[in-house]
Amino acid sequence: MTLPIQIVPSVLPCDFARLGAEIEALDAAGVDYFQWDVMDGQFVPNLTFGPDIIAAARKHTKKPFEAHLMVLTPDVLAARYVEAGCSRLIVHVEACPHLHRTLGNISSMGANAAVALNPHTPVDEVEHALDLVDMVLVMTVNPGFGGQSYIASMEPKIAELRSLIERRGLSDRVNIEVDGGIGPTTIAGAVAAGANVLIAGSALFRYGEGLEFAVSDLRAKALAARG
Numbered sequence: 001m002t003l004p005i006q007i008v009p010s011v012l013p014c015d016f017a018r019l020g021a022e023i024e025a026l027d028a029a030g031v032d033y034f035q036w037d038v039m040d041g042q043f044v045p046n047l048t049f050g051p052d053i054i055a056a057a058r059k060h061t062k063k064p065f066e067a068h069l070m071v072l073t074p075d076v077l078a079a080r081y082v083e084a085g086c087s088r089l090i091v092h093v094e095a096c097p098h099l100h101r102t103l104g105n106i107s108s109m110g111a112n113a114a115v116a117l118n119p120h121t122p123v124d125e126v127e128h129a130l131d132l133v134d135m136v137l138v139m140t141v142n143p144g145f146g147g148q149s150y151i152a153s154m155e156p157k158i159a160e161l162r163s164l165i166e167r168r169g170l171s172d173r174v175n176i177e178v179d180g181g182i183g184p185t186t187i188a189g190a191v192a193a194g195a196n197v198l199i200a201g202s203a204l205f206r207y208g209e210g211l212e213f214a215v216s217d218l219r220a221k222a223l224a225a226r227g
């Protein structure tokens with residue numbers, strides 16, 4: 001069974017002064033769930049959402065939240081983001097010397113565990129942890145900022161990950177998410193390579209026709225690319 005296409009907004013480009021209303025608008029536009037780009041100013045040169053901000057936004061939608069932890073200390077922070085209402089935590093393999101233990105701890109908190117790879121990081125860094133995750137995030141930009149250009153050379157890496165997941169018999173359990181520069185001209189390449197969860201940030205807000213059209217257009221392009 002192939003896992004469904006999911007269109008997931010990054011909250012990063014939202015108007016932070018109207019976060020609740022922005023979450024409600026994205027929910028109404030038909031997104032599948034929400035991704036919070038958590039940055040600590042050390043793992044990446046930017047600082048974003050503490051758990052209290054996510055907790056405050058929780059009441060504005062019933063759809064799931066995931067936290068993309070671009071932080072140096074995921075083991076220290078993980079529980080706070082689960083308590084804030086995130087049902088999946090994504091940790092960076094580059095920040096986890098004991099990845100097995102970190103993923104197991106997240107699962108023991110009742111959240112789904114996922115792992116992210118920066119553009120330079122090879123797929124085999126997560127090969128021996130695939131049984132502990134429900135998703136692998138392949139970054140298609142260098143993490144830290146929205147609005148960057150899609151790194152198309154990540155597509156062979158996405159395809160390599162897809163075939164590894166298939167070889168391990170995990171295609172019905174492990175999603176492939178891509179994040180960074182996903183929009184109407186790049187989503188097809190990411191899906192054709194094997195991604196099924198597409199993070200869109202700035203592209204959603206660039207459509208003149210509005211958010212609902214943006215979400216449905218990206219979904220249609222992704223489904224067409226899957227064939």
Ligand code: DX5
Nearest residue numbers: 010143144146147181201202
């Ligand atoms: C990078 C962030 C961005 C964001 C999406 O650290 O993770 O990739 O979510 O940004 P866009 O869709 O604007 O490239």
